Amino acid sequence: MQAPPKSRLTRAAAMAAAVACVFGMAPMAASATVAPLANESSDGPAVTPDSSATTLRIATSGFVDSFNPFTSIYLTPTGIFRQVYENLVQYSAEDGSPTEGLAESWETSEDGMTWTYKIREGMQWSDGEPLTAADPEWTYTQMMEVPEMGSANGGLVSSFESVEATDEHTLVITLSEPQAANPGVEIPIVPKHIWSELDNPVEYANDEGDVVGSGPFTIESYAQNQSIELAANPNFWRGAPNFERIQYVYYTNSDAMVQALRAGEIDIVTGLSPTQFDALEGQDNVVAHSGQGRRYTSLALNPGFQTADGEEFGTGSEALKDVEVRQAIRKGIDAQTLLTQVLDDQGTLATSFIPASFPDWHLSEDNPVIMDYDVEAAKSQLEDAGWTEGSDGVREKDGERLALTILIDADSPLDQASGEFLVPWMAEIGIELNVEMTDSDTISTKVTAGEYDMYFSGWSMNSDPDYQLGINTCANLPTETDGSGGTTQDGYCDPKFDELYNQQHVELDEAKRQEIVQEMLAMNYESSVQVAFWYGNQLEAYRSDRVGDFTLQPTDNGVIMNQSGYWALWSAEPLGDGSGGGGPSTGLLVAGGAAAVLVVGGVIFWMVRRKNAGDVE
Numbered sequence: 001m002q003a004p005p006k007s008r009l010t011r012a013a014a015m016a017a018a019v020a021c022v023f024g025m026a027p028m029a030a031s032a033t034v035a036p037l038a039n040e041s042s043d044g045p046a047v048t049p050d051s052s053a054t055t056l057r058i059a060t061s062g063f064v065d066s067f068n069p070f071t072s073i074y075l076t077p078t079g080i081f082r083q084v085y086e087n088l089v090q091y092s093a094e095d096g097s098p099t100e101g102l103a104e105s106w107e108t109s110e111d112g113m114t115w116t117y118k119i120r121e122g123m124q125w126s127d128g129e130p131l132t133a134a135d136p137e138w139t140y141t142q143m144m145e146v147p148e149m150g151s152a153n154g155g156l157v158s159s160f161e162s163v164e165a166t167d168e169h170t171l172v173i174t175l176s177e178p179q180a181a182n183p184g185v186e187i188p189i190v191p192k193h194i195w196s197e198l199d200n201p202v203e204y205a206n207d208e209g210d211v212v213g214s215g216p217f218t219i220e221s222y223a224q225n226q227s228i229e230l231a232a233n234p235n236f237w238r239g240a241p242n243f244e245r246i247q248y249v250y251y252t253n254s255d256a257m258v259q260a261l262r263a264g265e266i267d268i269v270t271g272l273s274p275t276q277f278d279a280l281e282g283q284d285n286v287v288a289h290s291g292q293g294r295r296y297t298s299l300a301l302n303p304g305f306q307t308a309d310g311e312e313f314g315t316g317s318e319a320l321k322d323v324e325v326r327q328a329i330r331k332g333i334d335a336q337t338l339l340t341q342v343l344d345d346q347g348t349l350a351t352s353f354i355p356a357s358f359p360d361w362h363l364s365e366d367n368p369v370i371m372d373y374d375v376e377a378a379k380s381q382l383e384d385a386g387w388t389e390g391s392d393g394v395r396e397k398d399g400e401r402l403a404l405t406i407l408i409d410a411d412s413p414l415d416q417a418s419g420e421f422l423v424p425w426m427a428e429i430g431i432e433l434n435v436e437m438t439d440s441d442t443i444s445t446k447v448t449a450g451e452y453d454m455y456f457s458g459w460s461m462n463s464d465p466d467y468q469l470g471i472n473t474c475a476n477l478p479t480e481t482d483g484s485g486g487t488t489q490d491g492y493c494d495p496k497f498d499e500l501y502n503q504q505h506v507e508l509d510e511a512k513r514q515e516i517v518q519e520m521l522a523m524n525y526e527s528s529v530q531v532a533f534w535y536g537n538q539l540e541a542y543r544s545d546r547v548g549d550f551t552l553q554p555t556d557n558g559v560i561m562n563q564s565g566y567w568a569l570w571s572a573e574p575l576g577d578g579s580g581g582g583g584p585s586t587g588l589l590v591a592g593g594a595a596a597v598l599v600v601g602g603v604i605f606w607m608v609r610r611k612n613a614g615d616v617e
Contacts, residue, residue, distance in 0.1 A: 044256060045249045046226040049265050053574050054244040056547060057267045058561070059257035061250060061411075063440065064228070067206040067219060069188040070143065071151040073487060075460065075562065076228075076248075083230060083246070083566050084213035085188030086237070088117060088136050088171070091564040093553045096463030098182045102136065102189060102214070102237075103171070112178030112508055117171040124235040125191045126218045127210075133165035136184075138192035140173070148202040151487070153187050155470040159505070178506045180513055181464045189214065216241045216570040225250050241570045243547075253411070258541075261286065267547050270540035270561040273413050274344030277539040285545040291552065291559035292357045293538040296350050298530040299333070299422070300457040301326050305450030305491040306477060313481035314450020314491075317404055319397075324385035326528035331371050331378035332429040333422065339534045342417045346539060350532035352521040353472075353489070354465050357535065357554075360514055361465045363521040370525070378429040387430065395430035403432040407446060407455040410437045415456050418533070448483035450491065457530065459489070462564045465517055466505060472524060473498045490529040497523050538562065549573035 049057045062076030069081045090101035103117035123131040140163040143150040150157065160183065161176045173183050191212050195201050211219035216238070217230035228248040234240045249266060251257045258276050260266040262283060272280070272288075281288045302316030303326065319325050335349055348356050351370060352363035387395035387402055395402040406422065409415045419435060426433040433454075446452050461468055470476060474493040479485030500520045507513040524530075538559040542550075551567040552558035560568045 045251055045260070045265075047223070047249060049249050049260070050245065050247050052245070053546070053576050056243040056246045056569065056572060056574070057265070058246065058248050059251055059260060059266045059269045060228070060248045061252065061254070061257075062248075063444070064222070064224070066204075067211070067222070068202075068204055069152065069190065069206075070149045071202065073152050079562060080219065080228065080230070081188045082215065082563070083217040083569060084211060084215045084219060085190060086214040087185060087187060088189060089182050089184035091185065091463060091553075093551050093555055093558075093563075093565065093567040095554045096564055098185055101184070102131065103184060106182070106184065112506075113175050115173045115175070115183055117173070117184060119169045119171060120237060121169055123214070123237050125193075125212050125214055126233045126235055127191075127212045128235065129191065129193055129212075130168075131191070131214055132168040133171040134168070135192045136171055136189045137163050137165040138196060139187065139189045142195075142201070143187070146202070151202075155467060155476065156183070156185075156187055159183075178508055180505060180507055180510075181466045185464070186462065186467070216566050217246060220245070236570075238570065242573050243569070246569060254413070261541055261543065264543060264546070266543075268540065268542045268561065270538060270559075272539035272541060274342075274346050274539065275413075277346070277541070278344070280541045285543055286541055287544045288539070288541045289560060290346060290537045290539055292554075292557050293347070293536055293559060294355055294357055294461045294562075294564070295458050295538070296353050296355055296461070296532050296535050297456065297458040298350070298353070298532040299329075300447075300452075300455055300490050300530045301329060301528065302450060302452055302454070303491055303527070303529045305483070305488075306493070307481060308474065308477040308479055308486065311481055313483070315452075316450060317453045319387075319400070319402055320404070320453060322385060323527060324381055325387070325402075327371065327526070328378040328381040328385070328429060329426070329431070330528045330531045331374050331381065332425050332431075333531055333533075334373045334425065335531075335533050336373070338418055338421060341421070342414060343534055343536055347534040347536035350534050352525055352532055353459065353461075353468055353530070354517075354521065355461055355535040358461060358463060358465070360510075361517050363518060363525065367518070367522055367525075369522045375428055382430060389430050393427065393430060394432045401432065402430060403434065404453040405434045405436050407443045407452050408435050408437045409440050409443060409456070411440065412456075418456065450483060457490070460562060460564075469501050469504070469517065469520060473501050492524065492527060492529045494523060494527065544575075546575055547572050548575050 060076060063074050064076050065072050065074055067077050067080060069085060072078065087101040088103050089098045092099035102119055104120045106115060106117045108115050119133045125131050140157055140160065143154055143157045144160055159175045159177055159179050161174045164172050166172055194212050198204050207219065207222040209221050213233060216233055216236045218233050220229040220231040222228050227250060230246040232241050232244050251260065257266065257269045258280065261269045277288055277290065280286050302314065302320050304312065304316055304321040305314040306312045339345060339347060339349055351365055354361045354363065356362050382395055386397045390396045406419060408419050423433045423435065443455055447455060459468065471487050471489045472492045474495065475498065477486050477488050477493055497520055500516050504513050504516040507516060540560055549571060550560050551571040552560065553563040553565060553567050
């Protein structure tokens with residue numbers, strides 16, 4: 001999904017900013033914020049999309065800082081990493097559970113301290129060099145020993161005591177303490193013979209042609225804000241993909257992407273607004289698909305940023321440092337109205353930053369910490385906190401007006417529509433909310449530096465919650481006052497939360513771990529450093545005369561793009577050049593090809609059933 005910026009978050013040592021979702025001002029239906037498609041034809045791509053039947057063309061506007069898997073946490077580069085670099089352990093298409101990647105099997109010692117992985121024999125990198133246990137050994141060791149190399153995923157190796165390739169096909173990871181999550185997931189494994197020869201791998205952009213990888217595709221070329229081109233990797237251990245190339249084509253406007261899809265210039269568009277999605281349903285040779293997403297969308301409130309050493313920085317409002325003010329803002333927001341009016345009910349109401357698509361971890365709607373939309377309660381809470389109503393209706397305290405600013409992404413219709421509701425809602429409880437309309441890059445920069453009051457944020461989740469919990473710990477606060485050296489989700493820091501994080505991280509009893517996670521989510525909810533709105537369905541569409549047979553993730557009502565893996569693009573089948581005006585859609589395939597689905601008029605009927613919220617992954 002290619003949309004606006006997200007907050008800059010943290011793993012154990014982490015990273016640059018994020019690109020989330022930002023909105024804009026006075027209630028109206030979301031459809032009113034979307035310009036007619038015919039008015040957007042001037043916002044075409046910077047390059048001409050490849051018309052070859054063996055090239056899969058994907059519309060994008062996603063931000064790319066680099067293609068360095070050690071440092072980038074943005075959605076678009078992370079999605080590319082999943083195509084280019086195989087993990088030691090992959091997330092399955094069926095339900096996101098661990099499945100074989102570079103390792104064909106693994107076993108754990110009785111005390112949970114030692115994990116031994118069997119690396120598949122005969123694998124090759126895309127340049128023909130052998131892929132052995134030495135490659136994950138080098139990758140993990142760099143992240144453990146060089147803090148900058150752990151910027152993106154350092155939290156995943158924080159409990160690693162040692163990593164050793166005992167022979168070419170055996171990797172042993174020894175932990176300092178037991179770990180609940182499989183330590184082989186999520187981290188892209190790079191080729192030692194390439195990266196060990198670099199003078200400064202931290203600064204390596206990794207965007208030149210012929211990037212060496214182990215996944216289904218490799219990076220062929222990159223032109224900033226124009227295109228990203230991937231080439232099929234014939235050495236991929238699961239077998240070469242069906243498409244010879246993937247071309248990500250940049251558009252400056254989401255409606256222009258939709259026009260390009262309708263015209264047959266683009267094959268896949270994701271991150272659609274409900275209005276765009278509705279407009280595409282029933283179009284000739286177009287399948288509109290709504291899948292249960294793994295993202296949440298929220299309003300981030302600046303609680304006051306500080307470094308890991310306690311040095312304050314940023315320009316957020318002093319008022320937002322008070323949890324009573326933040327909770328009052330939460331009570332003054334009608335999330336159900338936003339879900340209905342802005343998202344056209346294409347999603348479910350959110351409780352926390354773990355989506356309902358992960359029911360084992362999701363904060364229950366019945367949890368006693370959940371606060372209802374209640375304007376009078378919000379007013380009373382502000383009054384009790386010393387904020388009294390002034391002559392113009394705006395609350396004051398010690399001579400300070402309760403005036404806040406929300407950053408809005410000018411290119412996000414959803415963000416703008418949401419913002420139009422927030423301004424009068426805040427006025428109703430006595431808060432003056434000013435809108436600063438800007439671009440996603442500016443928002444990302446401001447968020448990283450803590451220079452904001454509010455903005456719309458969101459993240460994609462994987463099946464295990466450890467990472468997202470980890471970026472909310474004090475350990476992941478920035479090390480510098482410019483916001484660098486960490487990846488904190490919202491500047492949140494609570495030592496009790498950190499204690500619970502450490503407990504769940506090593507708890508091998510699943511039921512006990514779930515209880516700990518529920519307590520952590522309840523703590524974060526009460527802090528109200530963010531107000532989660534919804535878990536939006538991922539709305540996407542594709543040309544059924546050009547491509548078919550996608551593997552969804554999860555396979556039951558899942559998504560095509562932005563998967564925690566490479567399943568859809570690896571399995572996609574070329575059908576033709578799109579010039580013949582149609583033919584029946586082959587629809588979507590469940591992983592493994594065993595169960596087909598029929599797509600009629602954009603509605604998916606499962607014949608056999610066996611399963612811009614932003615730029616930050």
